[in-house]
Each structure stands twice: as C-alpha cells, then as structure tokens.
Amino acid sequence: MAQETIILTGDRPTGPLHLGHYVGSLLNRVQHQADTAQYIMIADMQAMTDNFDNPQKVRDNVTEVTLDYLAVGIDPNKSTIFIQSMIPQIAELTIFYLNLVTISRLKRNPTVKTEIKQKGYGEDLPAGFLMYPVHQAADITVVRANLVPVGEDQLPMLEQTNEIVRSFNRIYKTDILREVTWSKSVTPRLPGTDGKAKMGKSLGNAIFLSDPADVVAKKVMSMYTDPDHVRVEDPGKIEGNTVFTYLDIFAPDKQAVEEMKAHYQRGGLGDVKVKKYLIEVLNTLLEPMRVRRAEFAKDKSYINAVLKEGTEKTLAVAQQTMTMVKKATSLNYW
C-alpha cells in the first residue's frame, strides 16, 4: 500500500533567511507545496539549545522567519507552518525516545561531534545539545513525515531518527512510526560573498532576502572574484569566482552569462561591470519579495493568525500520533 508523502522541513529562528536558504530549500518548498503535504517547522526549541541565554532573539526571529516564508511565496493554505515549542507532543515523544538511545550512540553522531567541536563546548556540553538528534526524531515522527530535505551533512540526524523508529516499532510490536528518506537538493551549496564554502547568518558573508536594494549592491560590490584579475584588460578566472557562481545560479538569461564568461576569460571585462549585472539580477529576484514582505509586515495579526492556524493543524496531527504511541506502549489510561 502506497502511503502519502509527508514532508517536514524548517528553520531555526536565529536570524533572517538569506540567498543560501532560498536556493537550498525555500525554492523547493514553494515548488513542493503544490502537490505534497508539507510541514514547515519554526524550530524555536532547537534554537534554544544554543541560545537559551538569549530567548528574545529567538522570539523576535520567529516573526522574521515567517515574514521571509511569506515573502518567498510559501502559501500557508498549502504548507503548514508551525512553532515547535507549541507542540507539547514533541517533548513527550522526545522523553519516550530518550529511553531507546544510549549516550555513547549520541556521542558518535558525526554531525553533533562536528558542532560540539565548532562551538568549543568541551566538558561543558549542555545535555540539550547532545540530546538534539532525539528531539529531531520527535519533530519528524510527530507529524508522521517520511521525507526530510536536508543537506548531506545532516544525514546522521536522519539515521538516528530511523534507528529510533525501528527500535520503537520492534520493541512495541507496531508499525505506527515511519522511517524517513531524504531528498538531496539539486542546487549546489551557495558560497558566501567572501568566497567561503557556506553562506551563513553569523559569518558576515550573507545576502539576506530582506536586504534593501542598496545593501545588496554594497555586498555584491565587495564580493570575492579573481584576486589575480587586476586590470580590466587582463584575462580573468571563472573557477572559484563567486560572482559568476551566483550568476550561474540566479541569472535567468544563461546565454548572456556564457558570453560574459568568455569575455571575462579573454580579458577586457571588468569586475565592476559583472557585479553591476549581478546586482540587477539579484534585485530583480528580491524586489517582489521585499514588496510582499513589507505588505505582510504591516499586519502583525495576520502573521499571528498564520502561525496559530498552522500550529493548531499540527497539534491535531500530533495528538493523533501521541494517541497511537500511548496505545502501542500500553500507557493509554483513558
């Protein structure tokens, strides 16, 4: 029996979304929402694991991220947007699942290992941070999602989810929990404006979807190109030239880009000219988003209603899941 595909995706509300999010996931969400059930989780509790001393930042960014969603064209009538902390069943499932996972297994998770090193936790590793993959298994299974679009670096998280799903179904002799598959983004990862491999909120190398036109222009003008391309008449390199990487991804006129590349490589095309073209391309993409964002931002009660309705819809599904879990574990009292 073929089962319905249910997608879970989402973001940590720790800052505004940027072009990396756009090509890496937001665009896919806009496309998927037409024909697939899709939950978009604003992961405020996950954000709290490393921002517990700054909850106001998390709170404020819940609104900002929702505005970004609406700006890019996520339609709350097609996608279910919900706030993680408002679904108590996620916490309840996490507590259940924590019994099925050992501490040494959690410590072996490569994604968590890398992040622990990056954050320099050492001996002061917060329990919530180590537990997080178990919490994610709860996020996914509470809405009975079976498809989670993530980057390859997040695959160990999904493996942990599937281990928990299999343990649960085996121990409680049930099939209520679904294993999850991932769909790899076809778009290559967008580098930062500094040419570094990853665009990141906190790396100072991001172009945000909500950046005004002049800020985009300024960020593009300072972008990393070919450091050996000093004079206009010199031949320039395309490989590793971030401006051309962006043009390949964002410029709709592929032929124009190919012509510029050839010109740049044989010499006679200056960085400023290429950058001005990219500014035009990006602002053409971002301008309608800015307009929609400004429109939605005027009406805070609408944003609230979107979040509330999505959360209530998710709650109803979460309650069903919890009822099934309690029945499977015999802890269904009344």
Next chain:
Amino acid sequence: MAQETIILTGDRPTGPLHLGHYVGSLLNRVQHQADTAQYIMIADMQAMTDNFDNPQKVRDNVTEVTLDYLAVGIDPNKSTIFIQSMIPQIAELTIFYLNLVTISRLKRNPTVKTEIKQKGYGEDLPAGFLMYPVHQAADITVVRANLVPVGEDQLPMLEQTNEIVRSFNRIYKTDILREVTWSKSVTPRLPGTDGKAKMGKSLGNAIFLSDPADVVAKKVMSMYTDPDHVRVEDPGKIEGNTVFTYLDIFAPDKQAVEEMKAHYQRGGLGDVKVKKYLIEVLNTLLEPMRVRRAEFAKDKSYINAVLKEGTEKTLAVAQQTMTMVKKATSLNYW
C-alpha cells in the same frame, strides 16, 4: 512573604508497595494530607527509563499502586494523585531544563552513578536514564512543590533540581521556580525479612501491603533472627534481630515488646513464639488495609475516576506553571 508548603511525593509503578514503603513514606503522607497540599505522582515515565521493554508491567502496576494508596488511607479528596505521563508539561519543562545542565554534571550525580553501576549499563547507558534527574526537576517544579520527602540517598537529585531552579531564575530574571527542601523520614529504614539493610520489591525480602494473612505468616516464620539462638533456653541477641526490629516499629504495646526482649535475652523465649506475636501485630495492621483494598478493587471505574480527577487537577496547575515559564522565556506566542 510566607509561601504555601506544597509536597511532591510518589512511587514508580513497578510492583506492589510493601511495609518499607509504609513506614518510610506512606504513613507520612496519610498524616500530611490533613493539613498540607500534597501531590502524589505515579511515576510511570520514570519507571519506563529502565522498563521501556516491559510497559505492560508499568501499566498494570499503576492500578496496583493506586489500590495500595487507597488501602493505607490516602484520601483522594485531600491528596492529589496523578499519573506522570498524563502531564505533558513535565516533558516540556524537561526539554527546557536540559539546556541548563551539562552532560558532565549529570555524570557526577552520585545517585545516578551508583544506579548505573548497580544496573551494569557500562557503555550502553540509555540517555533517558542519565537525564532522569532533570526530569525529576520538572516533576517537582511543574506543581511548584517546595518540599520533597526522600531518603538521604536521593538528596543529590534534589540538589540537581535546586541548581536548575537557580539557573533558570537567574538566566530568565524571574523568581517563578521554587527551590525545594527535603524532610527526612524519622523512621529508620525497614530491613528486609532476610535481615539485609533494605526491603526491596525485587529482592525477595519484602512483605507487601497486599499479602494475604497466610503469606505474611509464612514470610515472618522464615525471617532472620539471631543465628546463634539455637535452643529455646539459650539467651538470644536483640541487636540485628529483624523480628525485634519489626516489633519495635510496628507493635503498639511497647511494654509487651520490652518484656519479650528481656525474656529473649536471658533465655527461655523461642523464636517461634516471638514470630507468632509479630504475625499477629502485622496482620492486625494489614487486615483493615486488605479489607479496604478488596472493596476498592471491585470498582475499577472508581480507581479510574480517582486517577483522572487527580490528573486533571494537576494538569490545571501544570498549565499555570507552563504559562509562567513561557512568559519568563519570551516564548509566549498567544
């Protein structure tokens, strides 16, 4: 400003309650319920941490433990009996608190350390087991309890709770969480029928509150006394003689016990005679409990109603607590 005293106490539903529970805590609860707000938690989720592969045992013992409560005279109109897993706010608070505690701190908990060794977990330590002190902090704070009667071996658990309470109140600049004090039981710990220091459900040395009269008689007849007291006419020892320890605790006629002790020490009083007296004493204590238990056991819907009402009352308080916590952490959306 003096604040109301609120007690949280409870039991893991992993087996019937015994005389050790009776003198160590149940009797206190019956006394406290007259003048103090008292929550009694049936800790099914805690039981799951080391019984996750046998949930039916946990489920069945929820009813058995409730019957034991009613049998000893806990009055559901005075004490609030609730089922832990039915309060989702406990799970939600646990997730919040996990951010405030480090893994190394959890591993230093002496009670947990001892239990890990006893259970022989080694590298396969379930995450839920290590986390348990954090879950307990949620149990306690969700009903805003400030008094938790526990054995001295459980003090590190309360210290962990108070550390979490202080961290939370400091980080979120609030005073909504209350620190907890403990009240030490005045009764010495009841040894097992085998003379070992502790009576335990799983140690085969317990007299259960629900044991029929003939089972009590049989268990007392095989009790540990003075191994050197071979012939009736020999002098016997009182120290470490479990039968006399029990008589000291349970016999209402203290003078009769003192006379028996003197007789036993100078010789001429046989073990059988002393044991028969103890059987009489214990069955006099237990008989009214058995009668009440049998009465309540006839009406499963009453047991269910007791648990449901207590749980609903607790839910209302838990919701208030969660509202305060969400406000303090800025994660109050609507």
